[in-house]
Amino acid sequence: MKILALETSCDDTACAIVEDGRRVLANVMRSQVAVHTPFGGVLPEAAARRHLEVVNACVSEALRQAGELRLDDMDAFAATLGPGLIGSLLIGANVAKTLSLVADKPFRGVNHLFAHVASNYLESDLAPPFLCLLVSGGHTQLILVEGHDRMRIIGETLDDAVGEAYDKVARLLELPFPGGPHLDQLARTGNPKAFTLPFAVTENRFDFSFSGLKTATLRAFERAMVALDALPDTERADAVEVLRRDLAASFQRTVVETLFRRTLACAEAFEVRTITVAGGVSANSAIRERFLRLAEERPEFTVVIPKMAYCTDNAAMVAASAYFNPIAEDWRHDVFSRSAPDGHGILRRSQPTAS
Numbered sequence: 001m002k003i004l005a006l007e008t009s010c011d012d013t014a015c016a017i018v019e020d021g022r023r024v025l026a027n028v029m030r031s032q033v034a035v036h037t038p039f040g041g042v043l044p045e046a047a048a049r050r051h052l053e054v055v056n057a058c059v060s061e062a063l064r065q066a067g068e069l070r071l072d073d074m075d076a077f078a079a080t081l082g083p084g085l086i087g088s089l090l091i092g093a094n095v096a097k098t099l100s101l102v103a104d105k106p107f108r109g110v111n112h113l114f115a116h117v118a119s120n121y122l123e124s125d126l127a128p129p130f131l132c133l134l135v136s137g138g139h140t141q142l143i144l145v146e147g148h149d150r151m152r153i154i155g156e157t158l159d160d161a162v163g164e165a166y167d168k169v170a171r172l173l174e175l176p177f178p179g180g181p182h183l184d185q186l187a188r189t190g191n192p193k194a195f196t197l198p199f200a201v202t203e204n205r206f207d208f209s210f211s212g213l214k215t216a217t218l219r220a221f222e223r224a225m226v227a228l229d230a231l232p233d234t235e236r237a238d239a240v241e242v243l244r245r246d247l248a249a250s251f252q253r254t255v256v257e258t259l260f261r262r263t264l265a266c267a268e269a270f271e272v273r274t275i276t277v278a279g280g281v282s283a284n285s286a287i288r289e290r291f292l293r294l295a296e297e298r299p300e301f302t303v304v305i306p307k308m309a310y311c312t313d314n315a316a317m318v319a320a321s322a323y324f325n326p327i328a329e330d331w332r333h334d335v336f337s338r339s340a341p342d343g344h345g346i347l348r349r350s351q352p353t354a355s
């Protein structure tokens with residue numbers, strides 16, 4: 001079954017064609033970084049307009065990439081319905097609905113978070129049950145995937161999402177938009193033990209909290225900068241550079257250890273032996289290294305992390321989710337932001353049952 005999917009929930013315009021939820025025939029992504037860089041973040045109105053400008057070209061390119069396929073060769077059309085920016089979602093959803101009408105094939109609506117989970121099925125033979133650490137710009141969740149349509153949130157962030165914390169600390173360190181990948185690069189050049197930053201304690205041991213870490217990083221930076229003021233100008237610039245690198249490395253180490261320890265504890269508590277990581281932040285080099293090392297240290301664990309192109313927002317994962325777990329198969333289904341009504345496939349938090 002071939003599904004052509006669109007993803008326009010935020011600032012990337014993406015179209016992909018995937019066969020049977022796993023085999024990627026085409027994966028096209030047009031980044032909007034250049035559009036939003038002057039604003040230092042995503043400007044929703046500009047994002048929607050840009051989607052409209054490039055979406056048709058993305059569809060044509062995907063058909064070409066898949067070996068000159070035609071709309072008639074598709075078995076269904078899919079799009080992300082939410083959560084996301086409404087103006088942006090509307091473009092992808094309406095284009096996919098129109099294509100399905102033109103080709104007289106079904107439409108399938110997808111939940112963006114389920115799509116990130118489904119990115120793990122691409123080019124792999126992964127099947128439930130598994131534990132998924134979902135880390136993106138808007139979400140940080142530990143999801144127990146018991147079946148394609150049976151997922152439970154076991155833990156989640158009580159405040160900032162990891163990607164959000166990365167982007168805020170990146171701004172503090174004057175890194176360009178989008179901050180996460182730049183901070184990742186900078187962190188690799190510093191000393192991760194230079195600063196001792198706090199590991200948040202939460203009532204539910206599988207929850208996360210990153211706002212305290214973000215504030216502690218900010219305070220450490222301010223304090224160190226005051227100390228550097230006493231240096232002569234010639235030495236100061238170099239010292240500030242060392243400070244930025246060391247703080248980035250220390251922040252990254254604290255985040256990675258927090259994510260890793262809680263995920264492992266959760267897998268042990270729920271007796272799950274397959275751990276996956278998904279979402280934009282799973283492109284982070286230190287997170288990938290730490291989780292992949294687990295499989296070497298403890299061979300009873302299998303670790304699956306999608307390849308980089310499937311970590312940040314992409315349409316291949318939407319096609320996979322449309323195959324395994326669509327949330328809507330009706331044109332009348334509408335787009336939704338973070339607060340969706342019931343029936344849109346929003347995961348509900350479940351009480352942890354493991355000891």
Ligand code: KG4
Nearest residue numbers: 136137138163180184280281283284312313
């Ligand atoms: O999943 P995604 O593409 O969009 C959302 O659904 O939110 O995730 C975007 C987030 C941004 O916060 C971005 O800074 C972060 O993922 N990100 C990274 C890296 N690559 C992307 N964070 C840390 N290290 C990276 N290498």
Ligand code: ZN
Nearest residue numbers: 136280312313
């Ligand atoms: Zn995403």
